[in-house]
Amino acid sequence: MKVAVFSAKEYDKSFLCQEASGTDVQFTFFDTTLNKKTVSLAEGYDAVNCFVNDTLDAEVLRQLKTYNVSHASLRCAGFNNVELHAAKKLGITVTRVPAYSPESVAEHTFALLLSLNRKIHKAYNRVKENNFTLQGLMGFNLHGKTVGVIGTGKIGKAVIRICQGFGCNVLCYDPYPCSTLQQQNVEYVELDTLFTHSDIISLHCPLTTETQHLINQESIAKMKDSAVLINTSRGGLVDTKAIIAALKTKKIGGLALDVYEMESELFFQDLSCEIIQDDVFQRLLTFPNVVITGHQGFFTQEALKEIAQTTLNNLINYPQGKLQPDNIVQL
Incomplete structure (x- = not known):
């Protein structure tokens, strides 16, 4: 089986090749993203493997079909970059990695929150310059604060466990409440109630047409003054x-x-010697109370191993008709 891997980094190559050792899966790695300009690279392959910023719209999918590619494998959980109606019409199966160490993203969520609150990024730079003053570094106790968790899938649940360990009060919103959490006395509320009562809001829901710009001018107006927002899910959830x-x-x-x-x-690029053309992103970087990392919440050894294992299983099981139902992306 020949598989074209797009948006491939060195760590992708290492983990995927390690898992594929001894199988008939042959990976070819392309560092470019998959889009209408690069889709021709997929010619001659049995499947493509993609990541979060690859584009699998109708045009790309149609071209893949002409190359007899019938399987688009995602090495991520989200699938907002795939035009599912087109994939279904063309008979292209889309698979994903529904869960890969949810603790990795949950822990990064709290790493961001703690860094933001206790000004760790600022303190680090001060101490390197022999500046040990505390002015401007004051934070607040997380203990006793109310954290609103939007989305209670595997990652949301992991975040809730950490919140409880810190002694936080937790409010949850999910259109499909988890009975296990309810039995543990985790409180589900309406979205407006969560916005109104939360000191900290953390996003852990997929990006869909319903959740696009879930955080917008109207929802922000409902929040507490000086509320803290954390997003480790999908960028499109927030109207920047x-x-x-x-x-x-x-x-x-x-x-x-x-x-x-x-x-x-x-x-996922080194642009340190480039002029960033995105003025909106550049404006975000000017705020002293904003911390940004470059989509690294998933980036742990355990998560990458799980991603590689599930990806390989999807590729091997697809021709045999043995795919796990949760691993298939369906409308």
Whole structure:
């Protein structure tokens, strides 16, 4: 089986090749993203393997079909970059990695929150310059604060466990409440109630037409003054221009992002010698109460191993008709 791997980094090559050892799966790695300009690279392959910023729209999928590619494998959980109606019409099966060490993203969520709150990024730079003053570094106790968790899938549940360990009160919103959490006395509330009562809001839901810009001018207006927002899910959940306006008026007290709605032009690349053309992103970087990382929440040894294992299993099981139902992306 010949598989074209797009958006491939050295760590992808290492983990995927290690898992594929001794199988008939042969990977060819391309560091470029998959899009209409690069789809021709997939000619002659049995399947493609893609990541979060690859584009599998109708045009790309149609071209893949002409190359007899019938399997689009994702090495991620989200699938907002796939035009599923087109895939179904063309008979292209889309698979994903539904869970890969949810603790990795949950722990990164709290790493961002703690860094933002206790100004770790600022303190680190001060101490390197022999500046040991504390002015401007004051944070607040997480113990006793109310954390609103939007989305209670595997990652959301892991975040809730950490919140409880810190002594936080937890409010949850999910259109499909988890009975196990309910039995543990975790409180589900309406979205407006969560916005109104949460000191900290953490996003852990998929990006769909319903959740696009879930955080917008209207929802921000419902939040507590100086509320803190954390997003380690998908960039499109947040209307960036609306959040910038809220930061300027101090309605939002702090913002931590591991994702960004226009990240495909920025993340996973070394642009340190380039002029960034995204003025909205550059404006975000000017705020002292904003911490941004480049979509690294998944980036642990355990998560990468799980991603590689599940990806390989999907590729091997697809021709045999033995795919796990949760691993198939369906409408």
